[in-house]
Amino acid sequence: MGRSGAGRADVVGRLLYDFNTEFDSPTPRAGEFAARFARLLTRDDVLVLLAGDPAEPTGFAYLTLRPSPYFDGPLMQLEELYVVPALRARGIGTALIRDILRRARELGCGEIHIGVDEIDVAARRFYERHGFSNREPGEDYRMLFYVRAL
Template identity: 55%
Template sequence: MGDPEISLAGVHEATIATQLQIDFADEFDTPSPSFDVLLARFRALLADPAAFVLFAGPLAEPTGYAVVTLRPTVYCDGPLAVLDELYVRPPLRDGGIGSALLRRAVTEVQERGGGEMHINVDEVDAGARRFYERHGFLNVEPGTDYRMLCYVREL
């Protein structure tokens, strides 16, 4: 079986992205803003050229999605990308959908001139860590022997 169809979302598909985000949060029992709050945020994000959302499969019933934001940085010539979310519906995992979404996200970032992509993964999520490492992502800065960490503070 080949790669699933991957499409770039437009503002008019914010409702689809919102529902996928809520499904993702529900699956992992993660607190999430209300549907209306997320919908407004996705509309703004999808209208911003410094962000994009990808859907896998048909829009009527997507099998997964990826959310990427870009920002300027001094560390490379183009923007730094952050893969904010990558989600595949549970019964469809291990079928290449996540890999197809990630490959397309990387390609899209490169086409937008991006120079680097960051992904934050929970340390205990060994499956996600293996997935990203399989795709060439590292948690050790090249030339060092220590892990990189992400620190968070809500404002």
């Protein structure tokens, strides 16, 4: 796994575009994503990890960091995790998760948050298999994530 710099914004933009079009989600064009990532990847609170060959990545993880009053280190948000469809079930996503966890520990993060669509059972199983839960430790009710478009 390697951390992407602004010079790879075009690759990251294309991967995110591919991810959105795979699920028929409304999406900006790959070039628009690339322009945004060119700015985002210069920030210290944004990480993009690329899996596989740097020339032709097999997947990526887009992460953001933010301060939290609940612990000394930052809170990490996994914004997107994508593996090229033809290459799934080969451990690429697991390798990304392991790298995310390693980096989160190195940065002193207190938690990692992930938003997952309820109908995306495969993604939910994947994250649960890697120790993520939609329940606070010791509680029996689920946490929910709410969105409001502006």
